[in-house]
Structures are given as structure tokens and as C-alpha cells.
Amino acid sequence: MKLEDGILDILGKAQKGQGITDRDLCKTANIGVPELNSIRSGRREPAALDRISRALGLRADQIADMANEAWQAPTVALPPGVAMFSTPFADITVNHYLLWDPATLKAVAVDAGTDADALFAALERHKLTLAKIVLTHGHGDHVLELDRIREKTEAPAFAPEAEPIADCKPIKNGQHFKVGGLTITAHTIPGHSVGGTVYEFRGLETPVAAVGDVIFAGSVGGIRSRWKPALESIRAGVLTLPPETILLPGHGPLTTVAHEKARNPFFP
Numbered sequence: 001m002k003l004e005d006g007i008l009d010i011l012g013k014a015q016k017g018q019g020i021t022d023r024d025l026c027k028t029a030n031i032g033v034p035e036l037n038s039i040r041s042g043r044r045e046p047a048a049l050d051r052i053s054r055a056l057g058l059r060a061d062q063i064a065d066m067a068n069e070a071w072q073a074p075t076v077a078l079p080p081g082v083a084m085f086s087t088p089f090a091d092i093t094v095n096h097y098l099l100w101d102p103a104t105l106k107a108v109a110v111d112a113g114t115d116a117d118a119l120f121a122a123l124e125r126h127k128l129t130l131a132k133i134v135l136t137h138g139h140g141d142h143v144l145e146l147d148r149i150r151e152k153t154e155a156p157a158f159a160p161e162a163e164p165i166a167d168c169k170p171i172k173n174g175q176h177f178k179v180g181g182l183t184i185t186a187h188t189i190p191g192h193s194v195g196g197t198v199y200e201f202r203g204l205e206t207p208v209a210a211v212g213d214v215i216f217a218g219s220v221g222g223i224r225s226r227w228k229p230a231l232e233s234i235r236a237g238v239l240t241l242p243p244e245t246i247l248l249p250g251h252g253p254l255t256t257v258a259h260e261k262a263r264n265p266f267f268p
């Protein structure tokens with residue numbers, strides 16, 4: 001699966017997130033407007049790219065690797081009890097997930113995606129009972145199929161307290177759930193959205209965290225609040241989880257805490 005963001009997306013997110021004008025960016029990076037435009041038009045300018053990355057507080061070595069197509073998401077083998085569904089939304093795809101306790105066959109859906117057919121098929125194939133639907137945030141692409149999943153399974157849905165959704169129970173930071181032998185902890189990590197919630201799952205062969213649009217392999221969801229505190233809360237809330245933790249992002253390929261700690265350009 002392709003990375004969610006290319007270097008131009010990443011540079012754009014970092015510039016917009018910090019409210020930096022083109023003029024200020026050129027000044028700090030000590031480059032001319034033609035060089036900036038040249039990079040934006042996709043031309044290879046390693047020296048200018050290096051300066052721009054540094055001026056934006058990004059890891060220049062990782063951005064260079066991406067420019068050279070030497071940055072890849074890790075190969076991740078999902079443990080038994082986790083299924084990923086990638087569903088289309090305009091010209092992008094949205095991921096949603098099903099996690100279950102292989103012993104009791106009780107399951108949790110994370111987000112709803114744009115087409116729940118594959119989720120219904122997985123519930124049937126593995127003979128699972130859906131106990132809960134938990135939402136990472138309220139953006140439309142992640143909740144499109146919520147009503148259909150609710151109607152068909154009658155599972156109760158939960159949404160972040162700060163992003164209320166009709167007929168969903170609120171989830172608070174630090175709240176725990178038990179579903180069969182799984183323990184799920186909600187961590188509120190605002191930045192991309194006000195109530196963005198990461199769900200940490202324990203009880204599977206490997207720890208797993210569903211991260212929504214908080215962090216992607218090689219990127220983050222666009223930050224809409226104050227830049228530094230948002231990145232700090234991702235660092236403190238996600239990158240401190242056990243390094244082997246598999247991250248299940250709302251867009252793009254699977255990754256791990258160790259990989260993003262070592263290589264995500266937003267975390268120098």
C-alpha cells in the first residue's frame with residue numbers, strides 16, 4: 001500500500017500547521033522563491049529540500065529518503081484477531097478495523113469506513129459477535145457506514161467526548177473497556193481533530209493501537225490546533241507505547257511505534 005503522504009504533502013502540512021508564509025519559509029531556509037517553486041513542481045533539488053525540511057522542523061534525512069523512494073512502511077504481520085479494511089473515498093482510501101478476542105469471539109469495530117461489506121463478511125467468516133463500535137474521530141470519511149453497522153449488528157457505538165456523534169456514548173481520555181479477553185484504553189490526542197482518540201489494545205499476541213488520523217506511516221493527519229503541543233501529545237501518547245506496538249492508521253499502510261520513532265519526519 002502506498003504511503004498516505006508524499007514529500008509535498010508533508011512539507012505542506014508542516015508549513016500550514018505552523019502558519020509559515022512562503023516568504024518566511026524562503027528567508028529561514030535561505031533559498032529563493034524559484035527554488036521553492038521548483039521543489040513544488042516536483043523537481044529534484046536535494047540541497048534546497050534539505051534546507052526547507054530543516055526550516056520546517058522536519059527530519060531532513062527522512063525527507064531525503066522519501067524523495068529518493070528509500071522510505072518504506074515496515075512489513076507488518078497482523079496477529080490473529082485483527083483485520084484491516086481499506087475502503088474508497090473520492091480519490092483516497094480510508095481504513096477501518098475489526099479486532100477480536102480469538103477465545104471468546106467478541107469483537108470491536110474501530111471506525112466505520114465507507115463500505116462495511118468486508119466487515120460484515122469477516123464477522124460471519126470468523127463467527128464473531130460485535131460488542132462495540134469505537135470511533136477515533138468524527139470526520140465524515142471515518143463514520144460513513146456507522147448507521148449501517150449499527151443497524152445490522154445492534155452494537156453500541158462510542159465517540160470521543162469532544163466530538164459528539166448522534167446516538168454514540170461519549171469516551172473520555174483514559175477510559176478502559178473490556179471485550180472478552182481484550183483490554184482497550186482510550187487516549188485523547190487532540191491536534192488533527194479536537195477529540196482525536198487512539199485505542200490501545202492489549203490481550204492479542206502483539207500490542208496494537210488504532211490511531212485514526214493522529215499518525216500515519218511517515219506522516220501525521222493535518223494538524224488543526226497549535227502545532228508544538230499537538231506534536232508533543234502524539235510523541236507522548238503514541239511514540240511512548242511499547243516499540244513493537246502495531247499502529248493501525250486511518251489512512252495508508254500499517255506501521256509500528258519503533259518504525260515511526262526512528263523514521264517519521266515530524267518527530268526529530
Ligand SMILES: [Fe+2]
Nearest residue numbers: 137139213221
Ligand atoms: Fe480525519
